[in-house]
Amino acid sequence: MATTHGITSNTYQRVLMGPGAVYIGTAGTKVLGATRGGNVLEINRTFMDIRPDGSKGKVKGFRYLESAEYKLTVRLMEVTEQNLTYALAGSTLASHVISLGEIDDDVYIDKITIAAEVKGVTAATEASAVKCELTNCLVEGPVTINFPENGSTEVELTFYAHFDSTALTTEPCSLTFTPVSA
């Protein structure tokens, strides 16, 4: 008897491959640049764990969203002045000079999108692409640029999505699967 496993004849159509491409801006068509070392999307949602007297563990109906954090870490090979401007939140670029500044509302990046491909899809009902959009993004964390003795370098940018202050219940993140038939 064969070993028990989850592999089916459709498995090959459901394999996400590659680092994906990262796009910046509302239109979702401007590529941020080539990456090396892959990209990482993290969605970390925590829930209150209310335990009334008598409960012996987590209780259905007593869980509420407590906090949510969405971040996309990108290791950019293309170290351009524009990409460093994104990396240094609040900075502005003029005449090839990056000046650092405060975080105004217009500093937030409207949308960061990562799109990846699902290979091998033939059935119209299966998704051939997966897209995640983060809105109102800022890059946080240290900007570290290594200048190696030999070889090239990458700059790691971690984009954090932000809730809109006028829509606090709308999470600034969406995941979209696109079927072949779409």
Next chain:
Amino acid sequence: MVDTVKSLLTYIYSLLTADATLITAMGGTVRLYATWAVTDTTFPYIVHRFSFRQNVLYPERVGTYYIDLWSDSTNAEEVLSIRKRVVELLDQLNFNTTEVKNVRLNLDTDGFVPENDPEIWHYAMQFDIDIWRQSELVSIINR
């Protein structure tokens, strides 16, 4: 349904032998042989083969696609023209066949191989290959 390796060889054979640019680079005919060329075959010609090994999941196989280019031209121009087109056609190629899915080719190493006959140009290329052996998987899970 055909064998996995036959399916792969057939796909690449069809791709290379039908390509007009490669046909021109090879003087009008793409002579492409599996594993061994026929004796006293006409130059230039190509020989290709695969080797596979296990990956993490049993339906996945990884391995090497070997493709050797042979020319008896007076200089390296012909074999390098063939190389150029082979790279253009095969590097980073993704494809599916009825029997094999999610095939990916990635150029790993390539270079000239010195031969005993100085009038022969031999250029060897190796591509990393990943496959999902779909028809074999279906047979395995249904037996």
